[in-house]
Amino acid sequence: MRFLIALAPMAFATACATSGPAVDGMTPASVAETVDMTAALNFSPNAVTINSGETVEFRNISTFTHTVSTTADTPAETQAVMLPNGAEAFDSGAVAPGETFTHTFTTPGTYRYFCEPHVGQGMIGTVIVNP
Ligand SMILES: [Cu+2]
Structure with missing residues (x-):
């Protein structure tokens, strides 16, 4: 038991050291920006800028x-x-209270997304994804 506990931080450090663009659905180790989904039915901050x-x-x-x-x-969702041209659409599915969803943006440009129940x-x- 003691052995496993000692190893856990090492595994995490290794994951961080090899961070880069997420591949094959692996959980990305580094987060450039965090957006909160709030009880006021908005995304906060409403806009973030990152690099590709x-x-x-x-x-x-x-x-x-x-x-x-x-x-x-x-129609409301379409609006x-x-x-950006060439970017694939994505959808988190239901994100329950207390849960998180991460997405890695590989195509530069401006993305506008919505919350399905509250659009x-x-x-x-x-x-906004800079090249
Ligand atoms: Cu919502």
């Missing part, structure tokens, strides 16, 4: 379920979304 290949962490600090979505199924209340955010 960096990761944004979205934290649900509220008691509601939120999403981070760029896959539009309704909310903006994706009607204007829960929309922006990520």
Whole structure:
């Protein structure tokens, strides 16, 4: 038991040392910006700027379920979304209270995303990805 506990920090340090763009769905080790999903039904900060290949962490600090979505199924969602040319749409699915969702942005440009349950209340955010 003692052996396992001693090893855990080492494993974490190794993961950090090899951080880079996320591949194959691995959890990225470094987060460039954190965006909170709030009880006021907004993303805070509403807009963040990162460099290509960096990761944004979205934290649900509220008691509601939120999403981070760029896959539009309704006219309101279509109006909310903006994706750079060549960027693939992504969708967090339901992010429960206290949970997080991370996404690594590899295509430069301006992304506008929405929360599926709250797009009607204007829960929309922006990520600007510099080359
Ligand atoms: Cu929401």
